[in-house]
Amino acid sequence: MDLAQEAQPWQRRSGPLQRLRLTSLKYLAILRVSAANNLAYLPEIVFRTLFLIVLIYVIGQLWQTTFILHNSAILRGFTVNSMIWYLAAAETLATSLPALTRRIDQEVRSGELAYLLGRPCSYLFYNYAHYLGERLVRLTINGTVAALVALIYVGPPHFTWMGLAAWPLMVLLAISIEFLCYFGIGLLAFWTENTQSFSFIFSRLTLVLGGVLAPIEIFPQPLRTLAQILPFSSMLYGPARTLVQFETASFVGLVWQQVITLSVVSLLILGLYRLATRRVSINGG
Amino acid sequence: MGRVRAFGGTLRFMGSYFVANLQAAMEYRTAFWAQIVIMLANDCLWLLFWWSYFQQFPLVNGWQQTDVVILWATSALGIGLGNAVFGNVSKLAALIINGGLDAYLGMPRYVLLHVCISGTDPSAWGDVLFALGAYCVFLRPGPLNLFLFLLLACMAALIFISFLVLCGSLAFFLGNVEGLSQQMLGALVTFSTYPMNIFNGVVHILLFTILPAGFISFVPLQLLHHFAWPLFGGMCGFLLLIMLGAAGFFQLGLKRYESGNLLGMQN
Numbered sequence: 001m002d003l004a005q006e007a008q009p010w011q012r013r014s015g016p017l018q019r020l021r022l023t024s025l026k027y028l029a030i031l032r033v034s035a036a037n038n039l040a041y042l043p044e045i046v047f048r049t050l051f052l053i054v055l056i057y058v059i060g061q062l063w064q065t066t067f068i069l070h071n072s073a074i075l076r077g078f079t080v081n082s083m084i085w086y087l088a089a090a091e092t093l094a095t096s097l098p099a100l101t102r103r104i105d106q107e108v109r110s111g112e113l114a115y116l117l118g119r120p121c122s123y124l125f126y127n128y129a130h131y132l133g134e135r136l137v138r139l140t141i142n143g144t145v146a147a148l149v150a151l152i153y154v155g156p157p158h159f160t161w162m163g164l165a166a167w168p169l170m171v172l173l174a175i176s177i178e179f180l181c182y183f184g185i186g187l188l189a190f191w192t193e194n195t196q197s198f199s200f201i202f203s204r205l206t207l208v209l210g211g212v213l214a215p216i217e218i219f220p221q222p223l224r225t226l227a228q229i230l231p232f233s234s235m236l237y238g239p240a241r242t243l244v245q246f247e248t249a250s251f252v253g254l255v256w257q258q259v260i261t262l263s264v265v266s267l268l269i270l271g272l273y274r275l276a277t278r279r280v281s282i283n284g285g
Numbered sequence: 286m287g288r289v290r291a292f293g294g295t296l297r298f299m300g301s302y303f304v305a306n307l308q309a310a311m312e313y314r315t316a317f318w319a320q321i322v323i324m325l326a327n328d329c330l331w332l333l334f335w336w337s338y339f340q341q342f343p344l345v346n347g348w349q350q351t352d353v354v355i356l357w358a359t360s361a362l363g364i365g366l367g368n369a370v371f372g373n374v375s376k377l378a379a380l381i382i383n384g385g386l387d388a389y390l391g392m393p394r395y396v397l398l399h400v401c402i403s404g405t406d407p408s409a410w411g412d413v414l415f416a417l418g419a420y421c422v423f424l425r426p427g428p429l430n431l432f433l434f435l436l437l438a439c440m441a442a443l444i445f446i447s448f449l450v451l452c453g454s455l456a457f458f459l460g461n462v463e464g465l466s467q468q469m470l471g472a473l474v475t476f477s478t479y480p481m482n483i484f485n486g487v488v489h490i491l492l493f494t495i496l497p498a499g500f501i502s503f504v505p506l507q508l509l510h511h512f513a514w515p516l517f518g519g520m521c522g523f524l525l526l527i528m529l530g531a532a533g534f535f536q537l538g539l540k541r542y543e544s545g546n547l548l549g550m551q552n
Contacts, residue, residue, distance in 0.1 A: 050468045051475075057488075058479050065483045066342050076341075193316035197323040197408070204327045208334050220340045223333075 026121055027129040034133025045138060049145040052095045056149045059091075059213055060084050076217040082244045085157040086215060088150035089240035093171065094203075094212045096138035097178065100131055101199040104186025114280055124183070124273060131179050139171070163246035170239035170251075173258035178206075178235050180265045187269075190276045211237030231261045298394060299402055303370060306405035317407045324411025328361055331478070332419065348480045351423060352506060358420040359434070359505040360477040363441025365412025371446045373404030375470070377453030378463045387544050397535045401446065430509065437505035440524050444500050447524075447531035448473060454531070457538025469496070477502040497527065 038045065063083050066075065073079060078086065104127065107113045116123055150157070185198045192198075207213060210232035219227055227233055238254040311317050332354070339350045368375075377400060380386055389399050420426065420434055452466040459465075476484075476498035484492060493499040504520050507513075 044464055047464055048468065051471045054472045054475055058475050058483075061483045062479060070342065192319075193313045194319065197316070197320045200408075201323045201326055204330050208330045213334055214338065218341050219337045223337060 027125055030121075030126060030129035031133040031136075034130045035137050036133075038134050038137040042141075045141050046145075049095075049142055052091055052142055052145055053149055055091050055095070056084075056088055056146060056153070059087050060153055063087070063214070076215065077245070078215060078217075081154045081158060083215075084150050084154045085159075086240050086244045087212075088146040089243050090210075090212045090236045092139065092142045092146045093174065093236050093239065094207060094210070096135055096142045097182070097203070098131060098134040098138065100127070100179065100182045101186040101195055103127075104183060105189040105195045108187070108189035108276075117277065117280065123277075124269075127183060128176075128179055132175070135175055139175075157244065159243060160246045162248075162251075163243045166246065166251055167239065167243050170242060170254065170258070173255065173262060174235045174239050177231060177258065177261050177265060180262070180269045181231070184265075184269045184272055187272055187276045190279050206232045206235060209233070210235055211240065215241060231265070234258045234261050295395075295398070299370070299398075302402045303405075306372065306403075310405055310407045320408040321411040321414065324408040325415050326411075328357065328412060328415035328419075332357060348482060353480070354419055354423045355506045355509055356480065356502045357478060358416040358424075359438055359441060359509070360474070360502040361412040361419075362416035362435075362438035363501050363505075364445055364474065364477075365409040365416060365442075366438060367442035367445040367449075368406040368409035369413060370405070370442070371401040372406040372409065374401045374446055374449045374453065375406070375466075376404065377401075377450065378456040378461070378466050381453065381456040381538070381542065382461055382463075384544050386539075386542060396539065397450065397532060401450070433512065434505075434509060437508060437520075440520060441501045441505060444497055444524055444527055445473070447527040448497060450531040451527075451534055454535045454538045457541045472496060473498055473501070493523075497523070500524075 064080060067073075067080050067083075075083070107116060113123070116126065119126070181202060182199060185195055185202060188195045188198060209216075209227045209230055211227070216224055216227045216233055216237050227237075234254065234257045238257065242251050242254055335353045335357075336350065339353070343349075376385075380400065386396065386400065389396050389403075392399055416438070421431075424430075426434060449466070449470065452462065452469045455462045455465065473496055476492055476496060481489075481492065481499060481503040489499075492503075500520060500523050504516060508516055508520070
């Protein structure tokens, strides 16, 4: 019996697995390099948290004043403590976004994209790994600073262990949705003169309708329902709210919303990506 | 007479740059209008937030919805005019670090003014349109009130620009302060667009000194509500102080400036 032939079924089973492992290692290496690059400029990242401190202070003051004036311990289901911790969590997510759109935009405009497409890795996954590495560093630092500010402001949080355990999954899904959205906006550079404006308005929509300035509960109807349906709430409001007030039903609902949003946005971005790469023309040189 | 002529010449110089910048920005017509519309939409989004807030919580330390409209209109017009006319000021720190002032130093015009006016931010026009629209639609001002609003916004614009000059000029002494300038700008805009009464103590003092957000939105708001000469005099005094301070600080720093020996062209 031919030994090579005997090994074939085993090889057929392990081949894709082996490829998957190697592919994962490749993207993991990109993620590590990106994180290491960002850690090299740690003082700059720490310095940039100054704006995060200002945001938490200003919005926190607004809510503290609101609680005092309404002489109430609970407003729309939030205590002062949970409101400040909610803001700290939401603003940590909002301010940790790297300048992804600008990078994609520049790569498209400068023609660097043509070289990147020739590499033995997917341009989309390369950028996702790069983004994750950068984002994880920023999330860690911003999270630490925000937690310190909130701790000084209102004391320790009343998180449940379930909320804390659910946080990484919710955040991973949220930042993946954000990645796809900003990646898509960056790809618009193939058709438009300036993508920064689109990125800017998307970030502002995320701030207002995503619940960074205040929980969505403060919006009157039908704006509240609209804000809950739109993907912005699954990026910021959902994870931050579940962290401070964990409820199994709303957590499951949020994860479903995130998975559905991720699937729909993925399909749209893949379509856009295919259209965009068809427009790449490589001239020798 | 000579000073009047020089002042007229400076205004003509600024006007020429203003037109040239606008024409350059409009070269990319779609992008130009997109930036304006998007900034307008951004400002409207903030008003939507405040409208939602006041629907649920009608009063914040005596503040009402129209007060927030005035607050946003004065800051947006001040910041918008500043960025539209003196749009290059945001690049001051980068110009200093990279030796980019060389192109201006050989020119016969006053360097700081020349640097500041040689660029514009198209999105600033979105702020200007928003401010004028919001103020006229929600407040329905009389001619005198509208004139006062425009005057105060111009003063706020000069305070805003002077503040950015001070931040950018730090690059002469500290090196790369681009990050710091951006953080300070973000903090100034954030503090300018929230009711000042929610802050107290040391922060209140800071907002009328180191981070002059109080003079960009709160003082104009008070003057538009009840005009008082002492308060107006205070705002004029602060404007004079910060403008002279910014110009002096820039001149002081300029003595430490090192040329980048860059072969550049001032377009």
